[in-house]
Amino acid sequence: MIRVLLADDHHIVRLGLRAVLAVADDIEIVGEAETADDAVRRVREGGVDVVLMDLRFGAGQAGQDRESGAQATARIREIPGHPEVLVVTNYDTDVDILGAVDAGAVGYLLKDAPPEELIAGVRAAAKGETVMSGAVATRLQHREEERESALSPRELDVLQLVAGGRSNREIGTVLFLSEATVKSHLAHIYAKLGVRSRTSAVAAARAAGIL
Structure with missing residues (x-):
């Protein structure tokens, strides 16, 4: 069973993710987090295999700055035996994508991805496999080609x-x-x-x- 933590500050988004993943009999939602801090705290408690991470959250550790999903991902990666992080967001700029990848996210999907793509993404992420939506993969490929040229x-x-x-x-x-x-x-x-x-x-x- 793949144990999933939903980290998103919008309740309706978490409900939607639950509904999509509910049809998969090998995936179990074990918790939800409304802030980046909550996500990291829940991961420290253990029992999570994959975190579905948004990129924009409320107040961070100091209760003042807005901590991003990328920052939370970096903190999660420092936890011994950490779960894999799969970013699921609306944001697809180079800064957002590269920030998440550099922080250690195993994948990056957009929220308009088909349900079957999300389910397949969770399964792949649980195995530590790279997961990228088509649009994101294309953007990264173009960036790599530009770098090489x-x-x-x-x-x-x-x-x-x-x-x-x-x-x-x-x-x-x-x-x-x-x-x-x-x-x-x-x-x-x-x-x-x-x-x-x-x-x-x-x-x-x-x-x-x-x-």
């Missing part, structure tokens, strides 16, 4: 000198690099910008706001 600081140095009309030898002298290394940097720059020449690289970089 971003120019490194050294590549940007090279490109700026190329834009200034410097030759490979001159670039090497300015940056204390061999011509072979400069050519290697240029090859990477071309690949990342999807171009085949120095002129095209400079034009593409300017169009993208890199230069």
